[in-house]
Each structure stands twice: as C-alpha cells, then as structure tokens.
Amino acid sequence: MQAVSPRQGACKRILAVVGTRPEAIKMAPVIRALQSAPWADVRVLATAQHRQMLDQVLDAFGIVPDIDLDIMAPNQTLPELTSRLLSKLDEVFARERPDAVLIQGDTTTVMTAAMAAFYRRIDVGHVEAGLRTGDLHNPFPEEMNRIVAGRLSRWHFAPTEGARDNLLREGFDPASVHVTGNTVIDALLDVVQRDTPLPVEVPEGRRMVLVTAHRRENFGAPFREVCLAIRDLADRHDDVHFVYPVHPNPNVSGPAREILGGHDRITLCPPMDYLPFVAAMKRAHLILTDSGGVQEEAPALGKPVLVMRRETERPEAVEAGVVKLVGPVRDAIVAEVSWLLDEPGAYAGMAKGVSPYGDGHASGRIADILGRDLIG
Numbered sequence: 450m451q452a453v454s455p456r457q458g459a460c461k462r463i464l465a466v467v468g469t470r471p472e473a474i475k476m477a478p479v480i481r482a483l484q485s486a487p488w489a490d491v492r493v494l495a496t497a498q499h500r501q502m503l504d505q506v507l508d509a510f511g512i513v514p515d516i517d518l519d520i521m522a523p524n525q526t527l528p529e530l531t532s533r534l535l536s537k538l539d540e541v542f543a544r545e546r547p548d549a550v551l552i553q554g555d556t557t558t559v560m561t562a563a564m565a566a567f568y569r570r571i572d573v574g575h576v577e578a579g580l581r582t583g584d585l586h587n588p589f590p591e592e593m594n595r596i597v598a599g600r601l602s603r604w605h606f607a608p609t610e611g612a613r614d615n616l617l618r619e620g621f622d623p624a625s626v627h628v629t630g631n632t633v634i635d636a637l638l639d640v641v642q643r644d645t646p647l648p649v650e651v652p653e654g655r656r657m658v659l660v661t662a663h664r665r666e667n668f669g670a671p672f673r674e675v676c677l678a679i680r681d682l683a684d685r686h687d688d689v690h691f692v693y694p695v696h697p698n699p700n701v702s703g704p705a706r707e708i709l710g711g712h713d714r715i716t717l718c719p720p721m722d723y724l725p726f727v728a729a730m731k732r733a734h735l736i737l738t739d740s741g742g743v744q745e746e747a748p749a750l751g752k753p754v755l756v757m758r759r760e761t762e763r764p765e766a767v768e769a770g771v772v773k774l775v776g777p778v779r780d781a782i783v784a785e786v787s788w789l790l791d792e793p794g795a796y797a798g799m800a801k802g803v804s805p806y807g808d809g810h811a812s813g814r815i816a817d818i819l820g821r822d823l824i825g
C-alpha cells in the first residue's frame with residue numbers, strides 16, 4: 450500500500466455507511482484500511498436496513514457502529530424504506546458533517562445515502578461502482594440504485610475494467626474512475642484459511658450443493674420455480690445433499706419452507722455467519738444462487754456457480770466459463786445442475802479457480818486514493 454503522509458491537523462472525517470449483509474462484508478476491509486490510515490478519522494453508520502444479517506457480519510469483522518439507525522421493519526416496502534432512510538440519513542449528515550461519505554454496492558441504503566449526501570453537498574465515494582446489466586428492471590431495484598448512486602458520487606471505485614468501461618460510456622470523467630478490484634476478495638482472503646466447522650450436518654460421502662436466493666425480481670412464480678427445481682434435483686440425485694440458508698424475507702422464506710421443508714436430502718437453515726458460509730462454499734461441490742457476492746467469491750474458491758437470473762452485471766466470470774446463467778426456470782435449473790453432477794468433464798471445465806474480481810488489495814487502493822485526493 451502506498452503511504453500517504455498526514456499533515457498536522459489535516460485529519461479527514463470519513464463516514465462509512467452500511468445497511469445490509471453484503472455491504473458490510475465488502476465495506477469491512479475498507480473500514481479496516483481507513484482505520485490504519487493516519488490521515489483518516491473513520492466512523493461507521495449502520496442503517497440496519499438488515500438487522501440480524503447485518504449484525505452477523507459486523508460481529509464477524511469486529512466492527513461496532515458509531516451510529517445505528519435501526520431502520521428495518523418486517524417485510525419493508527421500497528417506498529417506505531426509502532423515505533425513512535432519506536430523512537434519518539439527512540439528520541445524521543447534518544449533525545456529523547463528514548468530509549466524505551463512503552457507500553458500497555446497490556441497495557436502497559446506498560441510493561438514499563448518496564442522495565442525502567448530495568443534498569448536504571458532501572462528497573461521496575462509491576465502492577463497487579459501474580456494475581450494469583443495462584436493464585433498469587433487472588435486478589430490481591438495484592440497477593436504478595447504482596445508477597443514481599454513481600451519478601451522485603465523486604469517486605467511482607470500479608472492481609473491474611468492464612465496470613470502468615460502463616462508467617466511461619456514461620460520460621464520467623476518467624480521472625474519477627479507479628479500477629481497484631472488488632473488496633469482497635479482500636474479505637474472503639482474510640477469512641478463507643480459518644478452519645470453521647459447517648453449522649449443518651451433511652451426510653458423509655454425499656456431494657453438497659449450496660443454495661442461496663433472495664432477488665426481488667424473482668418473487669412469486671419464478672421463485673416457486675426455483676424451489677420446485679431444487680426439489681426435483683433432490684428427488685433425482687440420491688448421492689447429493691442440498692444446503693440452503695434461507696433469507697429471512699417472508700417472500701423467500703414462506704415458499705422455501707412450504708416447497709422444500711421436510712425433504713431428507715435438503716437442509717434448510719437460517720442465514721449463516723460469514724465464516725461458516727465461507728466454509729460451506731469450500732465444502733460445496735457446486736453453488737446455485739442469485740446472489741451478487743457469491744458470483745464473485747465462488748470462482749475464487751474454484752466452485753462452479755449456476756446463477757438463477759436472466760442477466761448478470763458480473764459478466765467476467767461468465768466469460769471465463771466458471772459461472773453460468775440458468776434463469777429462474779425449473780427445467781433449465783434441473784438440466785444444468787444434473788449435467789454438472791453427472792458429467793465429470795463438464796464439472797472440471799467449470800471448477801477452474803479463476804478469480805476475475807480482485808487480488809485482495811482493493812481496500813488499500815481505495816484508502817490511498819481517498820487520502821491522496823483529500824489530503825494531497
């Protein structure tokens with residue numbers, strides 16, 4: 450990491466905002482890098498758009514928020530979440546007057562924090578900038594969230610060259626766009642060597658398929674298709690065990706328990722802490738998901754990923770042949786998972802250990818760029 454020399458009395462106040470599980474995982478190494486930067490006074494604002502899942506991650510990384518808005522309500526709608534976040538964030542920004550606000554990703558927390566900072570004329574740094582599908586409704590509402598957040602940001606920390614290209618195509622000043630790698634790889638490499646037991650039993654000798662799902666655009670019929678596909682697969686492959694930490698959103702947990710509960714080759718469990726989840730990814734034969742972060746982590750662990758979405762803003766791993774889009778479509782999921790389970794050659798072709806999303810040093814680069822621009 451390049452050293453930034455502090456000037457006497459020139460400490461800059463950085464407010465790092467986190468709302469949900471993936472934001473906290475990906476912001477944790479940035480917070481750590483800023484804590485060791487002599488020029489930075491970093492404070493952590495948890496909106497708690499997620500409550501339990503955010504706390505799980507903050508505990509895992511030893512982060513104690515300085516401010517906690519405790520915003521989450523059961524089954525929150527996007528308009529009510531947006532309006533509550535915007536007014537609460539404005540109160541905090543007015544009081545704290547940070548020199549810069551840092552946001553990560555594309556959640557409602559991210560979009561509202563960028564807006565609230567803009568109204569208070571506070572500079573924003575966007576971590577994981579420039580991801581795009583080009584379809585405003587997929588993923589919903591994340592594509593809109595990241596477009597708005599990007600528009601309002603001074604610093605764009607793009608994880609890949611492709612993300613940088615997306616921003617340049619939209620007309621951003623090249624000097625404001627920095628390719629850093631994705632901080633999720635920093636977080637993953639920090640914990641991957643630790644020996645953490647699996648929090649669930651997987652019968653000896655069975656291959657394990659790890660499942661996660663939560664996307665809003667899949668709620669309803671597509672998500673039922675996903676669950677029916679998993680049940681078909683568990684019925685068909687008696688040497689395979691499915692482990693599915695279920696997202697607590699009632700639109701997910703309801704159908705998941707109704708369709709998958711009680712099957713002896715499917716284990717449904719609550720969201721796992723980050724370290725056990727990394728252990729589960731390591732133990733998995735393959736991963737079936739609609740998660741963004743898992744599409745980045747699993748390739749680094751050499752695990753094939755089938756993505757139950759129609760589009761992805763993370764094309765690099767697809768192009769490398771280690772991630773495949775199967776859509777939230779019952780027959781396609783059953784066919785593609787069965788193909789990987791039954792054909793060793795197909796499996797080996799996807800289990801290549803390619804990691805297009807970073808080298809584990811993204812957070813240091815971000816801290817250095819902020820230091821250079823804020824202190825000189």
Ligand code: UD1
Nearest residue numbers: 469498499500501502503522523524525556557591697698
């Ligand atoms: C949110 C983000 C999504 C991100 C995902 C990561 C938005 C609009 N969506 O989706 O981009 O990929 O987080 O997981 O910002 N709940 C709990 N406990 C928790 C978390 C959630 O009970 O710790 C339940 C609550 O009923 C809550 C609901 O899940 O109202 C939905 O949470 P919300 O943050 O609105 O949406 P997610 O689907 O989690």
Ligand code: UDP
Nearest residue numbers: 471474694720721722723726740741742743
């Ligand atoms: N994850 C976790 N426990 C789980 C499931 C996922 O810690 O039970 C981690 C996973 O390793 C990844 C992140 O959560 O880093 C992804 O979060 P999610 O899928 O909720 O959000 P997305 O990445 O799709 O925005």
